[in-house]
Each structure stands twice: as C-alpha cells, then as structure tokens.
Amino acid sequence: MSTFETDSVVIIGGGQAGIQAADSLRSGGFGGPITIVADEPGQPYQRPPLSKDYLKGSAQKPDDDGGARPAPLPLRGPSFFTDQNITLLTATAAVSIDRASHRVRLADGTSLSYGTLILATGARNRELPTPGMELPGVHGLRTLRDAEALGAALGSARNVVVIGAGFIGLEFATAALARGCQVTVLEFAPRPMGRAVTALLGDWFAQAHRQAGVDLRVNEGIAALEPGDDGRVGFAVSTTGERYPADLVVTGVGVQPNDQLAAAAGLDVANGIVVDANLRTADPDVYAIGDCANFPCEHAGGPFRLESVQNATDQARHVARVILGADEPYRELPWFWSTQGAFRLQMANIVRPDDETIVLGDQDGASFSVLCFRDGILAAVESVNKPADHLSARKILAAGIQISRDEALAEGFSLRAAYKSRAEAPLPRVATQEAAEPAPRPSAVR
Ligand SMILES: Cc1cc2nc3c(=O)[nH]c(=O)nc-3n(C[C@H](O)[C@H](O)[C@H](O)COP(=O)(O)OP(=O)(O)OC[C@H]3O[C@@H](n4cnc5c(N)ncnc54)[C@H](O)[C@@H]3O)c2cc1C
Numbered sequence: 487m488s489t490f491e492t493d494s495v496v497i498i499g500g501g502q503a504g505i506q507a508a509d510s511l512r513s514g515g516f517g518g519p520i521t522i523v524a525d526e527p528g529q530p531y532q533r534p535p536l537s538k539d540y541l542k543g544s545a546q547k548p549d550d551d552g553g554a555r556p557a558p559l560p561l562r563g564p565s566f567f568t569d570q571n572i573t574l575l576t577a578t579a580a581v582s583i584d585r586a587s588h589r590v591r592l593a594d595g596t597s598l599s600y601g602t603l604i605l606a607t608g609a610r611n612r613e614l615p616t617p618g619m620e621l622p623g624v625h626g627l628r629t630l631r632d633a634e635a636l637g638a639a640l641g642s643a644r645n646v647v648v649i650g651a652g653f654i655g656l657e658f659a660t661a662a663l664a665r666g667c668q669v670t671v672l673e674f675a676p677r678p679m680g681r682a683v684t685a686l687l688g689d690w691f692a693q694a695h696r697q698a699g700v701d702l703r704v705n706e707g708i709a710a711l712e713p714g715d716d717g718r719v720g721f722a723v724s725t726t727g728e729r730y731p732a733d734l735v736v737t738g739v740g741v742q743p744n745d746q747l748a749a750a751a752g753l754d755v756a757n758g759i760v761v762d763a764n765l766r767t768a769d770p771d772v773y774a775i776g777d778c779a780n781f782p783c784e785h786a787g788g789p790f791r792l793e794s795v796q797n798a799t800d801q802a803r804h805v806a807r808v809i810l811g812a813d814e815p816y817r818e819l820p821w822f823w824s825t826q827g828a829f830r831l832q833m834a835n836i837v838r839p840d841d842e843t844i845v846l847g848d849q850d851g852a853s854f855s856v857l858c859f860r861d862g863i864l865a866a867v868e869s870v871n872k873p874a875d876h877l878s879a880r881k882i883l884a885a886g887i888q889i890s891r892d893e894a895l896a897e898g899f900s901l902r903a904a905y906k907s908r909a910e911a912p913l914p915r916v917a918t919q920e921a922a923e924p925a926p927r928p929s930a931v932r
Pocket residue numbers: 498499500501502503504523524525526533534535536537578579580581606607608609627628629654744747775776777778792793794795796798822823824825932
C-alpha cells in the first residue's frame with residue numbers, strides 16, 4: 487500500500503490559474519505544503535500585455551532591434567513565493583501522474599507526493615497543417631518567449647500577414663501597424679472574432695481596422711506559405727489564390743487545451759479536462775481550472791471551456807474554497823476584454839448567435855454598447871470604450887436583474903440608471919456579485 491502526504495497540494499502550471507490557486511489557498515488559511523510545477527522559465531507573468539503594450543515599444547528598455555519594450559508584468563511580486571512559503575519549481579515539466587500512488591513525476595526523473603492535485607496546464611496554440619508553416623519568420627503568440635521573438639522581428643519586418651482575425655490576431659495586427667508595417671489579416675470566416683462577438687460588433691471592428699489601415703480580408707483563409715530568396719517566409723498564398731508578400735507571418739487560429747497529462751492518467755477529457763460544478767474531476771483528489779478545464783457553465787448552457795483571465799482567476803479562487811471545505815457550484819459570470827489600438831472592447835457574459843441586439847451610444851464616435859437579448863431579457867453586453875456600461879452590465883447580469891428589451895428601448899435608458907434603480911429597490915433577487923468582484927488590475931480588466 488502506498489502512502490502520501492494528505493495535506494500537500496501540488497499545482498501543475500504556473501500561469502494565471504495556478505498562481506492564483508496557490509495564493510487563494512494560503513490567504514484562505516491552508517497551512518500545508520504547496521508546490522507549483524511550472525514548465526516555463528523565469529517568474530510567472532501575465533499573458534494579456536504580450537499582444538498589446540509589450541509589442542508597442544516604450545522608452546523603458548531599449549532592445550537590440552532598435553525598438554523598445556517594457557518588461558513583462560509578473561503575476562506576483564518578487565518575494566511572494568518565499569513570503570507565502572510556496573515552492574515554485576520553474577523550467578520543470580510534470581510528465582505523468584500516478585493517481586493510485588498520488589505522485590506526479592517530473593521531467594528530471596524526481597517525483598512529488600500530493601494529497602490534492604490541481605491541473606492548471608492552460609492551452610497551447612493550435613497548429614495549421616498548411617504547407618510552409620515551418621519556414622523561418624512564421625510565429626505563434628502564446629508565451630513570453632514568443633513575444634520576445636516577435637518584438638525583435640517587428641524591428642525589421644515590412645509586410646506582415648496575420649492568419650486569423652481573433653482577439654490575439656487583431657491585437658497583434660494593431661501593434662504591427664503601430665510599428666510601421668503593412669499588415670494583412672486573412673480570416674476564413676465572414677467576419678472577425680466570429681466565435682466571440684455579435685455579427686454587429688464583428689462587422690464594426692472589421693470596418694474600424696480597415697479604416698485604421700489594416701488590409702483585413704474575410705472569407706479568405708491561408709492555403710500555403712512560400713519562401714523568399716533568402717529561404718525565410720516570403721509570401722502567403724490565400725484560398726482565393728491571392729499571393730501576399732510576407733516577411734513576417736503570425737498565426738492566431740485558436741488554442742487547444744493541455745489535457746494530455748490528464749488523459750494519460752485516465753481522467754475524462756473532451757475539449758479539455760472534464761470537471762464537475764465544483765471543478766473536480768471524477769477523481770476526488772484531482773481538480774482542473776482555467777484554460778484547460780471543461781466545466782458545466784450555466785451561462786453557456788452546458789459544458790464549456792473558457793479562455794480568459796477572469797475565468798482562470800475566479801476558478802482558482804473557487805477551487806481553493808472547495809479544497810478548504812466549501813461545497814458550492816462555480817457560477818461566476820464570464821467577462822472578457824480586448825484592447826485593439828484605440829478600441830477597448832469589454833464583454834459581459836457569453837453572446838449567442840441568435841441574440842437580438844440593441845445599440846446604445848455612438849458607433850461613429852467609437853463609444854457604444856451592444857445589448858444582447860435572449861427571450862426578450864438582457865443576457866450579454868458588449869461595450870466599446872464604454873467601461874461604465876460594462877461594469878453596470880456585469881452587476882446587472884451577476885445579480886440576475888431582469889432588463890426587458892422594451893425597457894432598454896425606452897427614451898433615456900442607461901445601464902447604470904437601470905442597475906441603480908433595481909439595486910436600491912427592495913426586490914427579492916439573486917445576491918449581487920459586487921462584493922466578490924476582483925479589484926480591477928491595470929492589465930486584468932478586459
Ligand atoms: C497573447 C495573449 C493575450 C491575451 N490577452 C487576454 C486578454 O486581453 N484578456 C483575457 O481575459 N485573456 C487574455 N488572454 C488569455 C489568458 O491569458 C488566458 O486565458 C490565461 O492565461 C489562462 O490561464 P491558465 O493559468 O489557465 O493558463 P496559462 O496562463 O496558459 O498557464 C498554464 C501554464 O502551465 C504550463 N504547463 C502546461 N503543461 C505543463 C506541465 N506538464 N508541467 C508544468 N507546466 C505545464 C504552461 O506552460 C503554462 O505556463 C491572452 C492570452 C494570450 C496568449
């Protein structure tokens with residue numbers, strides 16, 4: 487019979503979810519050993535700036551490419567891990583999990599004993615089978631190392647082709663444009679960000695990016711990448727046969743969950759590690775959170791995997807409460823952000839393709855919100871440069887306050903006023919999430 491340290495927690499993954507889980511366990515009073523196994527080198531960092539400010543350049547730190555970039559934003563301060571007595575193993579990959587003996591085996595041949603295991607392994611970029619993807623000059627954007635390589639490449643690039651008009655593709659396109667490149671974006675779907683935003687907002691962003699100078703092509707995918715005279719990528723050939731000059735190519739075609747370790751350990755995986763409403767796998771001692779977890783999401787109407795800072799941090803806080811004894815389903819309202827040049831997009835809840843929409847504000851002046859209704863009731867809100875609308879929408883939706891389409895169509899309607907009047911009225915309603923809302927951080931409010 488094997489023995490293991492019942493009071494020890496091992497967390498695989500040193501990203502947004504893994505670090506928050508360790509932090510929340512300690513601040514929640516967990517006194518046992520906590521070990522984070524992180525395969526990336528260096529201090530754990532925030533990913534969102536990598537496709538935004540990090541590529542823009544600043545006066546802080548000159549680079550060899552002639553541009554300048556700020557340092558990556560760390561997830562915690564330098565003394566956090568020692569102060570909190572949390573063991574952080576960097577540049578260390580977990581290679582297998584033996585659930586019977588409660589051990590995680592590491593790439594260096596050693597192993598760790600756990601009482602509770604949290605899988606926070608995130609996701610990796612999806613790879614396209616397109617010919618030419620292996621050419622020098624073709625990049626993905628997920629890690630700090632990717633962003634460093636791209637920041638340097640932007641110093642000499644002229645013609646940039648971005649494959650995929652999702653959030654990261656468009657954020658990168660904006661940064662490349664600001665660095666003086668000609669930028670073409672190829673999107674095989676009819677509009678940008680098609681998986682995540684309403685058609686109305688996708689079309690608005692398509693026009694805005696074109697006006698800013700991006701050559702955004704929709705209904706046009708990538709067919710092949712071809713080398714130039716120097717053997718590096720030189721051209722991108724699209725599905726319409728168009729041939730675009732390209733000395734730098736960035737793929738942004740989505741991610742795949744890192745669920746291989748879990749699958750090899752006999753846990754259920756289906757587009758991510760399958761967990762219950764407490765974020766626990768079928769093994770009561772193993773949890774999964776963040777980008778790698780497929781959880782029952784009441785806001786999506788079924789099993790769902792979310793890729794956002796909000797989801798990673800809120801699930802981490804939740805799992806810590808469960809490990810400390812709480813028994814409650816994870817129900818946080820999803821919210822997202824993306825900064826694309828002058829446009830700050832913020833979304834409260836998940837939109838669905840058949841939602842009915844109403845626009846509040848000034849589309850021409852790039853300051854408006856799209857209200858999405860399901861069965862005549864407000865269900866999600868997308869805001870462009872309207873942070874006050876976004877915050878009110880989150881409060882309304884998290885509290886379960888029902889706003890009808892007719893009410894929103896009335897002269898003078900505002901989300902803020904609607905929230906204030908309902909929050910002050912003595913109506914029986916679902917408790918507001920306000921108290922539990924994470925304090926906005928400089929780069930953590932989308
Ligand atoms: C460029 C970029 C911009 C983004 N911008 C935004 C934004 O504006 N707003 C927003 O909400 N979200 C944004 N996101 C998404 C957000 O960063 C992710 O949703 C979030 O980081 C998920 O956290 P996570 O901890 O689940 O995964 P990750 O942050 O990916 O962390 C998982 C970690 O686990 C490690 N790992 C995997 N397998 C192992 C193993 N076997 N052993 C050890 N370690 C392992 C991985 O290498 C990784 O370091 C962005 C993402 C990227 C890449």
